Amino acid sequence: MTSSDIRRAHTPVGSTSMTVSAEFASRTAPFRPELLAHCYRMLGSIHEAEDLVQETMLRAWRAADRFDERKAGxxxxxxxxxxxxCLTALDQRGKRALPTGLVGPSQELVLTPPRHPxxxxxxxIPDALLGDSAADPAAVVAARSGIRLAFIAALQYLPARQRAVLILRDVLAWSAAEVADLLETSPAAINSALQRAHAHLEKVAPMLDRMSESLSPQERQAVDRYMHFFGRSDMRGLAELLRDDVVLEMxxxxxxxxxRADVLAFFTAKTCSDPDRWRCVGTAANTQPAxxxxxxxxxxxxxxxxIHVLTVxxxxxxxxTVFLGPQLFExxxxxxxxx
Structure with missing residues (x-):
């Protein structure tokens, strides 16, 4: 795709806005899921990631005259x-967090915990936004790799450029030279930043490298049983599924x-032991069952x-990890x- 191709793929509307043509959309559409995943890894927010993908496409139009496909695809x-x-956006905002990264576990049963918007x-991030089997396999892998919730949470502890280096090198498997060219620095500086990022992650999330990317049949069965027992407010059944050190955050x-005892005490109080109070529908987020x-x-x-995102x-x-709010469902x- 040459710069003239990109120019022809846009039609000006008014004095400041542009409409992306069908040609441009068809050329860039295969990259959208993996770009969305990339921006999500950087930002930890699906809303902001979608905005940044849109901004990326607009910047692509504005930079068309500087694009030379002989130098980069x-x-x-x-x-x-x-x-x-993403780096520009991160300069203007703090890191995103989960409750487990901000405070210690509650020492008392709080039935109506205050919310902190x-x-x-x-x-x-819904798995449905990460591409499908009908798409380019390489694009699907790029979108779905390194997207688990614990990994995204751990990335938030890294400075923005270290975060970018780790994602590009470890998740997307770019070479040090390629990342250095993107970030306008040297391969040696990239390798040093990657080493520091690894050391930092080992401190804040030492179990990351032991996490499985797929579920065994037994683990899938555990997810099905979780939805069945929670939907029926069956605390005895849930007790059989939860690890002794299970964590619940909301x-x-x-x-x-x-x-297990504290989690079950909270669930017991909230479900009211009414077998008809809840219904659960299976879905998936961050390549995890939900x-x-x-x-x-x-x-x-x-x-x-x-939405309950489950780690098994x-x-x-x-x-x-219970994400509260009906606005997520759409x-x-x-x-x-x-x-």
């Missing part, structure tokens, strides 16, 4: 633009619980309540109510 060029857009919380609530949970109201309508280890539930392609 379209994919590399778009990654350069997206990475620099003023904190920049990490957001989940952004935007700052409170979180550690240990349950979309609906709560019945007084009119008998099940309303969207939360050795066929048991190791961590439950992004996951789920209805706001069930009857």
């Amino acid at each position: 379209l994919r590399t060029w778009l990654y350069r633009i997206a990475t620099n857009a 003023e904190i920049s919380w990490l957001e989940p 952004p935007p609530a700052l409170v979180w619980f550690a240990g 349950a979309a949970c609906y709560q019945r109201d007084d009119a008998g309508i099940y309303r969207a309540q939360s 280890k050795n066929a048991a539930i190791d961590k439950i 992004r996951f392609g789920l209805p706001a109510t069930l009857e």
